[in-house]
Amino acid sequence: MEDEALAWLKLALICAAVAAAALRIAAVLWWRPRRIEDHFSRQGIRGPPYRFFIGNVKELVGMMMKASSQPMAPPFSHNILPRVLSFYHHWKKIYGSTFLVWFGPTVRLTVSDPELIREIFTSKQSEFYEKSESHPLVKQLEGDGLLSLRGEKWAHHRKIIVPTFYMENLKLLVPVVASSVTSMLEKWEVLMSKSGEVEIEVSEWLQNLTEDIITRTAFGISYEDGKAIFRLQARQMVLAADVFQKVFIPGYRFLPTKRNIVSWKLDREIKKSLVKLIDRRKEESGGSSDDGGGDGGGDGGNDAAALEGRSRSRPNDLLGLMIQASKLSDAVSVNDIVEECKGFFFAGKHSTSNMLTWTTVLLAMHPQWQVRARDEVLRVCGSRDVPTKDELVKLKTLTMVVNESLRLYPPVVAMIRRARADAELNGYQIPRGTEILIPILALHHDQAIWGSDANEFNPGRFADGVARAAKHPGAFIPFGLGPRNCIGQNLALLQAKLALAIIIQRFSFVLAPSYRHAPTVLMLLYPQHGAPIIFKRLADPPAPRDQRL
Ligand code: HEM
Numbered sequence: 001m002e003d004e005a006l007a008w009l010k011l012a013l014i015c016a017a018v019a020a021a022a023l024r025i026a027a028v029l030w031w032r033p034r035r036i037e038d039h040f041s042r043q044g045i046r047g048p049p050y051r052f053f054i055g056n057v058k059e060l061v062g063m064m065m066k067a068s069s070q071p072m073a074p075p076f077s078h079n080i081l082p083r084v085l086s087f088y089h090h091w092k093k094i095y096g097s098t099f100l101v102w103f104g105p106t107v108r109l110t111v112s113d114p115e116l117i118r119e120i121f122t123s124k125q126s127e128f129y130e131k132s133e134s135h136p137l138v139k140q141l142e143g144d145g146l147l148s149l150r151g152e153k154w155a156h157h158r159k160i161i162v163p164t165f166y167m168e169n170l171k172l173l174v175p176v177v178a179s180s181v182t183s184m185l186e187k188w189e190v191l192m193s194k195s196g197e198v199e200i201e202v203s204e205w206l207q208n209l210t211e212d213i214i215t216r217t218a219f220g221i222s223y224e225d226g227k228a229i230f231r232l233q234a235r236q237m238v239l240a241a242d243v244f245q246k247v248f249i250p251g252y253r254f255l256p257t258k259r260n261i262v263s264w265k266l267d268r269e270i271k272k273s274l275v276k277l278i279d280r281r282k283e284e285s286g287g288s289s290d291d292g293g294g295d296g297g298g299d300g301g302n303d304a305a306a307l308e309g310r311s312r313s314r315p316n317d318l319l320g321l322m323i324q325a326s327k328l329s330d331a332v333s334v335n336d337i338v339e340e341c342k343g344f345f346f347a348g349k350h351s352t353s354n355m356l357t358w359t360t361v362l363l364a365m366h367p368q369w370q371v372r373a374r375d376e377v378l379r380v381c382g383s384r385d386v387p388t389k390d391e392l393v394k395l396k397t398l399t400m401v402v403n404e405s406l407r408l409y410p411p412v413v414a415m416i417r418r419a420r421a422d423a424e425l426n427g428y429q430i431p432r433g434t435e436i437l438i439p440i441l442a443l444h445h446d447q448a449i450w451g452s453d454a455n456e457f458n459p460g461r462f463a464d465g466v467a468r469a470a471k472h473p474g475a476f477i478p479f480g481l482g483p484r485n486c487i488g489q490n491l492a493l494l495q496a497k498l499a500l501a502i503i504i505q506r507f508s509f510v511l512a513p514s515y516r517h518a519p520t521v522l523m524l525l526y527p528q529h530g531a532p533i534i535f536k537r538l539a540d541p542p543a544p545r546d547q548r549l
Pocket of ligand 1 (some may be wrong): 111131146147148158214277343344347349354355390410411412415416420477478479480481484485486487488491492
């Protein structure tokens with residue numbers, strides 16, 4: 001009898017637990033989304049209706065797949081928003097520029113008004129919005145460093161790493177970057193036909209170039225070891241990109257599939273090699289706080305100032321700076337350094353090569369700007385000399401071209417933030433946990449901000465600088481904005497200008513007949529069918545040095 005009562009009790013408890021779990025699931029997947037929809041609807045913000053569990057993902061993926069399966073129309077148009085962010089383009093027409101979209105049961109408020117964006121990133125309100133958790137695959141690649149850290153740990157790391165990217169430090173890297181570029185061009189020369197022409201798939205070559213440069217910046221004197229490590233990471237990226245294109249299955253990354261086993265092995269190898277390298281660099285720098293990256297001495301108190309002093313005298317590499325900082329502060333461990341190195345490779349390589357690829361494509365499409373940019377380079381730097389750091393600053397036309405390329409084809413097409421507490425955004429009440437989607441690409445193509453030629457390539461709009469190029473000074477944000485803006489933007493721009501200057505100095509180029517204009521997004525904005533371009537060696541232009549500026 002007692003046994004039977006116990007059995008009933010157990011059953012009742014199980015039923016209660018199942019009912020509680022079901023209620024919880026229903027709350028998360030049904031009532032909460034409805035409540036949020038109502039909350040925003042009362043404030044005049046609407047969006048496509050939430051569907052149980054999947055939200056708007058099915059329609060969104062369908063629109064994106066359809067768009068990327070169709071050619072651009074007209075074929076070389078820069079009006080790429082409908083193709084690249086088709087869901088935004090479609091729903092904006094129905095619901096206005098501030099609308100809700102459901103990524104599963106997670107709500108995202110899409111915001112493309114520059115005033116609201118400024119509020120989210122730079123005003124006092126900005127402390128309410130934090131970086132949201134990345135997709136697990138992205139997280140594995142970006143590491144647990146600056147890109148994903150939050151709070152005090154992020155602030156500490158940022159303070160330590162910032163001096164690496166000071167312009168006076170980066171300028172010392174000009175010869176390093178230039179030698180990577182010229183060695184790439186020498187390889188192109190070898191491939192050239194007798195008539196001095198060659199077809200190059202630039203996106204691949206430029207990826208190798210930026211990998212080389214980021215390796216030198218991150219590892220400096222340990223270049224060869226760094227290269228081997230970044231090769232492993234590049235393999236891991238290929239695996240991740242493959243999975244990224246498939247339907248996301250929660251928990252998939254924990255399953256011992258063939259792909260996951262290879263990826264885990266790579267991850268272990270990357271960590272092991274980095275730890276070994278860091279230990280060796282630590283040993284080489286002995287008991288002193290100098291890692292050999294600089295020649296000043298630190299007092300152990302103001303670490304950022306000490307690092308800054310060093311950066312003026314010699315180019316420090318990221319690894320050297322982090323090792324130095326780890327000696328000055330317990331807050332940076334070997335594991336932290338490992339994670340930062342991973343993040344730099346992830347953030348620096350493809351974004352910069354994409355920017356270079358799009359700018360090369362645009363110059364091939366718009367020969368009049370290619371000629372203008374070349375005339376300037378030849379006038380300022382001559383026909384064969386590698387531009388110096390001072391000459392680079394004088395290349396105004398090239399700067400305008402790069403900015404226009406970053407406007408029309410921003411490698412990072414969107415950013416996401418998450419409200420960590422209930423917040424007010426210019427009168428809108430934003431509940432805790434709401435994610436905010438900032439479609440950089442849409443902001444950059446908005447006719448209300450950039451004028452009726454927003455979808456045309458017109459570098460001239462940047463003639464008076466970035467702040468005056470649009471109706472709103474904060475409308476150009478390829479590198480993000482506020483305290484978490486891109487730490488590597490100076491390096492990226494320096495690389496791009498130097499590489500482009502050396503290329504246009506030596507070659508003229510046009511799109512290959514096989515080029516199909518098809519911008520698409522997979523983590524970053526890239527040319528779906530590659531970027532084949534025909535380069536033709538220029539006859540040595542007669543520009544003697546003394547006739548230049
Ligand atoms: C054209 C090239 C690049 C573009 C378009 C770009 C774009 C961006 C954007 C939009 C952000 C802000 C993301 C957000 O707020 O959610 C960002 C952050 C970041 N970028 Fe870049 N980036 C580029 C190159 C680089 C390079 C070369 C490096 C490093 C070598 C780098 C390292 C980082 C890091 C570490 C962050 C996170 C900063 C923080 O949160 O404190 N980026 N980048």
